Amino acid sequence: MSFDIVKREIFRFLESKTPEVLAIKGAWGVGKTFTWNKLLAEAKNNNKIGHEKYSYVSLFGVNSLESFRYSIFEQQININLIGTEPSLETFKENWAGVSTSFGKKLAKLAGDLPYLNKFFPTVESITFLAVKDTLICIDDFERKGDSLKPKDILGVLSELKERKNCKIVLILNDESFDDEKLEEEYKKYKEKVIDIEMRFDPLASESVDIALNSEAKEKLILKEYIEKLKINNIRTIKKIERLSTLLSGLLNKYEPEVLKQTIHTLVLYSWCIYHKGEDVPTIEYLRNIGYKMFGVEDENQTEQEKLWKSILTDYGYQTTDELDLVILAAVESGVIDEENLHIEAEKLNKQHIAAKSDSSFEEAWRLYHDCFDDNEEEVIDAIYKSFKKNTKYITPINLNGTVRLFRDLGRSKQADELINHYIEVRKDEKKLFDLDGYAFESEIDDKKIIDEFSKLKDQYKEHKTVKEVLSSISGKDSWGGNDADVLANATVDEFYDLFKNEKGRHLGSWINTCLKFGRFTNASDRDKKIAENATEALLRIAKESKINARRVAKFGINTDDNK
Template sequence: MSVQNARAAIQRFLSTDKPEVLCIRGEWGTGKTWTWDDVLKMQGQAGKVPLKRYAKASLFGLNSLAEIKREIFQSTVDVAQIDKPFDPANYKDLYAGVKSQSNLWLKAVDVFFDKGSDAIVEALALSARNMIICVDDLERKGEDLRSVDVLGYISQLAIDRKCKVVLLLNDAQLEDKVEFEGYLEKVVDVHLRFEPSHEEIAEIAIPGDADNIGNLIKGFAIKLGISNVRVIRKIFALCKLVTPLLKEYSFKVTINTVRTITLFGWSYFQPESAPSLEYLRKVNTYSAEKNDSDEQVRWRDTLLSIDFYSSNDFDDQLLTGIRNGYFAEAEIAQHARVLNQADIRGKADMEMRRAWNFYHNSFNRPADEALGEIYETYKRLNAYMSLNDTVQLERLFRELDDPRAMEFIDMYAAANADNPSAFDLDHLARFGEELTQEVQERLAAAQARQKPKMTPDELFLALAKRGFEEDVVVGTAALPVEEYTRALKSHEDEAFSDIINGLRQYLTVGNPNEYLHTILDKAAVALRQIAGESAINRRRAMRLGIIQRLDAREQAAAQAKVAAEIAGEVSYRPEIISITTIPASAPSDTPPPPAKKSRARRQSRNGRERQP
C-alpha cells in the first residue's frame, strides 16, 4: 500500500470513536511510525479526532504486561498536546481519574520506583479507557513477553476499555510468528501493509522542498533503491556536516561528495541490503569481467545509474568520516582542492577543445575568425592552461604570421607569477619543435621576476595555519634534514609549538601525498638526531609519534626487501630516508599511534596533444 493510501486509511480510523484495532505492517525503516505520528498530529490539530487522550508504548525490551501498562500510563497525553513540550498540568485530569477508581492512589507514586507493585500498576492501568493507544516495536519485545499475550491485552483494551488501538510491527522479524498469526485475525479489525515506493521513502526521510543537498540525496537514494528512512536521515546529517567545508569549491565537488556519502553510507548503515564496502572500494564499472557474478552485474548497473565508476582516495577519506561520525576539515580540504582544480581544468579543457574544433572543422572560416576564437578563449582561461598548451599556440600563431604569438607567453607568465614549477622546461612536450630563443628568454625572465621564495623559518612557521597550501608543502619538503634540525632547536615556546603542531597534523592524514611523506620522514630523522643528544630530549622527541611512524615504515620496507630477495627479484629500493638511530630504551611517555598508511595514488593531469 502506498503512503497516500495508508494515510487515508489512518484518517478514517481516527475519525470515529468506535473501539477497534488497526494493524500496520511493514519493514523496518520504511516510515510506518513516522506516518502514523504525522497523520495523528495533523488530525488532532485540526480537531478531527473524537477521542481526546493518546498513549504510545514501545515494546522494545519490555518483558511483561505490567511494563506495557506502566508505559501506557506514563505516556498518556491529551491529543491536543501531541508534539508539544511537556507540561505537568496536562496530567491533572488523568491523575484525578485514577484516584477516583482506586483507593491505592496514595501509593501510586511508588510505581516509578517499585516495579514489583502489581496492585499499583493495575490501579494505574484503569486509566487506559476511551482513548487512542499506539503499540509499537512488537518484534523487539523482551524474551519473556509473548506476542499472543500482547494481542490479548490489546483485545481487552478495545473491547472492555473502549479504546482504539494501532499495532505497528515488522512481522517478518517475529520469533513466534506462526502462533502470532493464529491470534491476529481474531483481534485486528483493519489490516494495512505499508509498502511505500523508494520515492515515498525518500520523501518521508527528507520531506517537502529540500535544499540542494537534500534533493541530491533524495535523487541518489531513489536510484540506489534505499528503503530505510533512518539510513537516509543519517546520510543527510553526515552531508550537512561536510558540505559547509566545500562551499569555496566547485559545486561538482559537493555533488561527488554527496554521491559518495549516500552510497558508502548506505553500505555502512544497511549492509544487508547494499553492496559491500569491500566491493565498492575495488569496483571498476568501466570494466566488466567474464567471471562476474550476477550480483556484481546487478550492482554495476545500480552504480552506473548514479554515475559512480570507481572509488578514489577522497572516497576513502569520506568513508573514514562516515565511520567516525565527523570529518577532519584539513584532510577534506586537501582532497577537495585537488578535485576542485580538476573540475576547473576539465571545464577549461572543454572550452579550449571547442575553440580548436572551431579552427579545424571548416575550410571556409578565415584565419582572423578562427584564430580569434582560440585567442579569446585562451585569454579568458589562461590561468588553467599548461605551458605545453601555451607554446603550441605561440608556434601556431607565429607560423601563421599572427602578431599576437608572443602574447600567449606573456599571458602565461602573468598568470603563473607565483608558481615556481610553471616554468620547468625539462618535462615540456615540444612535439619535436624547439622553443625559439625569444620564447626561452621571456620564460626565463618571468621566472626571475617571481616573488622571493619563503625562507626555511617562514615555511616551518607557516605549517600550523597553511600546512596544506601547495607552496608551503612543496617548499618544506624540499628543505634538507639539517634545516629541520636547526628549526626544531632554534625555536621555543609558541613558535616551537606551532612547528610541532604543523608537523604532527600530517600524522592523521588518511592518504598523504609524496610531499607529506617526505616532510614527516625528514622531521623524524631530525628528531632522531635531537633525541640522541640527551635522555630528556629523547623523551621529548618520542612523545610526538613522528619517529615511531618512520620506524614502522622502515620496518615494513625491510620486510618487503627480504620478501623480494626470497622471491628472486633483482633489486629493491625503499623510498624512505634512513640515517641515524637512537638508543632502544623505551620512554615512559606513551606516544600517539602513527597514522595508518592507506593506498596512495599519484594523480597526474593527462597531457593534451593538440596538433594545429
C-alpha cells in the same frame, strides 16, 4: 499497499471514535513509526482526532504484563500535547483520573468482599482502571521482553477495545520475529483482536516525500539519487539528509557540481553501508575500484563484480577519488573532516571550472563510453588533445586509465608521450609523485608511470636531519616513508651530539622514540640499528658521570656493566 491508501486509512482511523485495532507492519526502517507520528501530528493540527487522550508505548524490553499496563497509563497525555513528552503535570492529571475511577471500583468491591485487604490490587492494576476513551499506539511488538507473551499483549488490546472504548494502533516488524513461536502466536490471536492489518512498504519516491524536509534546497538532488537506488528506508534517508545539509553549508562557495558529486557519493555509500544484498557493492570494492569503472576491463572480474559494475554504471558512478573517500569516512563515522573536505573540494572545483571550457577531458571520454561506432581514431585524437589541454586537472589514477587505454589499442608511443607531458607540466607538485601517500596507489599499474614517479620522488626526497625527524615523529605511532631511513643512517656520534646538546622536556620523548624501534615485535634490521646506535650513544653519556648514569638508566638501559 500504496502510501496513499495507508495515509487515507490512518486519517480515517484517527478521526473515528469507533473502538478498533489497526496493525501497521513492515520491514525495519521503512518509517512505520515515523509516518504514524507525522500523520498523527497533521491530524491534531487539523482537529481530526476523535479522542481527547493519547498514549504511546514501546514494548522494547518490557517484560511483564503489569509494566505494560502501567506504561499505557503513565504515557497518557492530552491530544493537544501530541509532539511533547509526558511530564509531571500530565502524570498528576492521570492520577486524578485514578482517584475517580478507583473510588467507584472500591465502592463496588467493598459491597462484595468482606476482606478487602486480601484482594487489594497492585498499583499497576489501579492505574490501568483509569485508562479509557484513549488513542493508544503500541510500538516494537517484536522487541518485547522474553517474559511478556504475545497472547497477553493482544489480550490487553482486546480489553482496551471491548471494555474501555479505546482505539489502538499496533506497529510491528513481522520480518524480525525472533522465533517461529512468536510468529505463530501473533497469527493465531490476531484474527480475534485486530480489525485492520496494513503492510507499509513505500516506494523510494514516497519515502523521500515522507522523510525529507520540503524546504531543503538539496532535496531535488537527493530525491533523484535515492530513487535511482530504490532506497525506501526512512532511517537511511534521514542519515543522508543530515549529512547532505552539513555538506551543503560547507560547499556553497564552490561550483554547484561539487555539491552534486558529494551528494551523489553520499547516497551511494549510505546505501552500501546500511543495506545488504547481492546487488549492493561492498565498501571495499568501491575503495579499490580504480580504473575498473574507467573503461579499462579487468579480466579477473567475478560475476558479482560485473553485476556491481553494471549497477554503478547505471547510477553514473565512474571512479572513486580522494573527495569520495572523505565522504565515505563521514558516512562511516557521522563526522565530516572539514579540512580534508575543503582540500579535495578545491581540487574538484578547479576540474569543474576547466571542464566548462572547450575540449574538456570528461567530454572527450564520452566518445569512448557512449557509442559502438568504429571511431578509434576520433576517440584517441580527442582524448590525446584534451589530455594535453587539461593535464593540470588530471589525477594519477586517470592518467593510469588513459595510458592503459592507449597501450591496449597499440598506442604505446603516444601513451609514453602523455606520461612525459604530465610530468613536465606538473613537475613542481612534489607530493603528487609520492605514490606511497596516494589513496589509490595499488591501482597504478603502468610500469613507466611507476618508474618515472619513483625517480621524481627520490629526487624530491627531503633531506631531513635527525633532529627534524625526531621533532616530527616523537609521540606518534606513524612517520613518513624516509623518516626511519634518516634515523638508521645516523651514527653513534650523531646521536651522542644530539642527546648532549638538546635540553628540555622533549629530550626524553626523542630518546624513547629511538629506543622504541628496537622493541617492535617484528623489528627489521633497520629498526634494530636505530635502537642500537641510540643505546650506544646513551651508554657513552652514562660513563661521563654518576648522575648521567642514573639519567640513562631511567630509559631501561642497564648501565651496571658500563662503570
